[in-house]
Amino acid sequence: MYRRRYRATLGLGLGSSFSSTFSTTLSFRSSSATDSVRSDARATAAKLKSKYETAGTAQGIKCPVCSKFVLPDDIECHLVMCLTRPRLSYNEDVLSDAKGECVICLEELCAGDTIARLPCLCIYHKGCIDQWFEVNRSCPEHPGD
Known part of the structure; x- marks a missing residue:
């Protein structure tokens, strides 16, 4: 079950x-x-x-x-x-290079961080998107998709 x-x-x-x-x-x-x-x-x-x-x-x-x-x-x-509506799925990965800013927590995405890559190719810290998905079911940057 x-x-x-x-x-x-x-x-x-x-x-x-x-x-x-x-x-x-x-x-x-x-x-x-x-x-x-x-x-x-x-x-x-x-x-x-x-x-x-x-x-x-x-x-x-x-x-x-x-x-x-x-x-x-x-x-x-x-x-x-x-x-x-089901929650979006994502691929989990570890960054090898810095990739800018996580728009959820506004902190840098640094090499070695565990990230989640959504189907729209947006990336976030895995912990941040997991918390986001507790309340929302869409990408923070593409809510209409």
């Missing part, structure tokens, strides 16, 4: 009483588990949508997963898509 934990922190600028942390543990066991994941995501999205509707966010919300602005009619569908 393979378990992956997804965590989204919701802070919409509505005050601390509206900020909460939702954590959903999704189990991936077989192809039928995908339906279970989507069902869990739909249930979570429906709860979030009703929470925002009662909070008076008729103009829309900032998605807690991808940070895009979402119109009220699209909230539930968008949240389901964001919650079920």
Whole structure:
């Protein structure tokens, strides 16, 4: 059994009483588990949508997963898509030469550092991108991809 934990922190600028942390543990066991994941995501999205509707966010919300602005009619569908989209994979490597700056921590990528190379060919410190992926599921420099 393979378990992956997804965590989204919701802070919409509505005050601390509206900020909460939702954590959903999704189990991936077989192809039928995908339906279970989507069902869990739909249930979570429906709860979030009703929470925002009662909070008076008729103009829309900032998605807690991808940070895009979402119109009220699209909230539930968008949240389901964001919650079920898989995390990007990356290749791990050790730098042989300095390669500039990690845009997550803003420190230099030095020879000997363990890095992660995303499919878009962006590179980051492995620890930095692992922390980034706990909250986001896209490249820090290419969030729309």
